[in-house]
Amino acid sequence: MLEQLQEQWNQxxxxxxxxxxxxxxxxxxxxxxxxxxxxxxxxxxxxxQLLQTAETFKARLHDYKAVFLAIWFHDAVYNPLANDNExxxxxxxxxxxxxxxxxxxxxxxxxxxxxxxxxxLQLEEGSSPDTLFLLDxxxxxxxxxxxxxxxxxxxxxxxxQSIPDLLYKPGRKRILQRFLETKRLFKTEEFYIxxxxxARTNIQWELSLLG
Numbered sequence: 001m002l003e004q005l006q007e008q009w010n011q012x013x014x015x016x017x018x019x020x021x022x023x024x025x026x027x028x029x030x031x032x033x034x035x036x037x038x039x040x041x042x043x044x045x046x047x048x049q050l051l052q053t054a055e056t057f058k059a060r061l062h063d064y065k066a067v068f069l070a071i072w073f074h075d076a077v078y079n080p081l082a083n084d085n086e087x088x089x090x091x092x093x094x095x096x097x098x099x100x101x102x103x104x105x106x107x108x109x110x111x112x113x114x115x116x117x118x119x120x121l122q123l124e125e126g127s128s129p130d131t132l133f134l135l136d137x138x139x140x141x142x143x144x145x146x147x148x149x150x151x152x153x154x155x156x157x158x159x160x161q162s163i164p165d166l167l168y169k170p171g172r173k174r175i176l177q178r179f180l181e182t183k184r185l186f187k188t189e190e191f192y193i194x195x196x197x198x199a200r201t202n203i204q205w206e207l208s209l210l211g
Contacts, residue, residue: 001048002031008051012068019100026096033076041155042075053137057190060133066106067130069097070113074138080159086118121182129188136191142179142202143186143195149202169210176203176210 009027034044050071054061061067073096077088090111097107109128116123116131117138123131141152160168179185185199186192 001044005031005044005048005051012065013100022099026100029096030072030076033078036078038159039078040158041152042078042159046075047071049140050137053140054133057133057137060129060190062128062130063106063109066109066113067134069093069110070134071137073110074114074117074134081162086115090114121178123187127187132187133191136186136188136195139185139199140191140195142199143191144198144202146202146205149205153206173207173210176207179203180207 006027009023013023031044034042034047036043051068054064054067054071058064070093073089073093075085075089076092077085079085082088093110093114094107097110098104113128113131113134116127116135120135120139123135141149144152156172157168163171180200180203184192184196186194186196
């Protein structure tokens with residue numbers, strides 16, 4: 001897996017081959033972060049799934065490289081007990097991508113997409129089509145098969161293992177209920193058609209377990 005990720009990273013960032021050391025340092029830092037054993041779901045497997053989906057929908061993306069980088073950085077900083085992970089992840093992207101000499105316009109685009117993942121259900125007006133696809137990629141797990149969803153929900157619980165059920169269950173219920181109350185979970189037509197119904201079925205199933 002790492003070899004394939006490295007190859008893809010090099011292909012996307014080949015225009016910055018004059019800075020191979022910095023590019024490699026960035027890749028190594030991200031792999032290290034996503035390999036943290038405390039990450040049961042928000043790990044390299046999650047990144048691989050999103051990258052594969054982005055590749056599938058590449059023809060529908062306006063700026064594939066920006067989406068690619070936003071995928072890599074969107075959960076780079078992840079502390080289940082913090083509420084500023086996306087802000088910190090965007091700041092990390094700013095640091096790394098500026099060192100790679102990406103144009104400021106491109107860096108800002110990546111940061112904006114990362115920050116959008118903090119509020120999947122409260123999109124800013126005028127969000128770019130690429131941002132909508134990124135958000136749908138990130139939520140695609142909700143519309144997976146029930147077996148996959150069960151694995152996902154148990155992985156999320158593991159990431160919050162320091163929180164007792166007395167606190168975890170009400171918090172998780174609030175999040176899931178907000179999802180059900182929103183008009184559309186998926187913002188692109190493609191993902192709405194493919195995953196909306198199953199996602200709502202899965203969420204209702206998990207809510208029934210939470211009591």
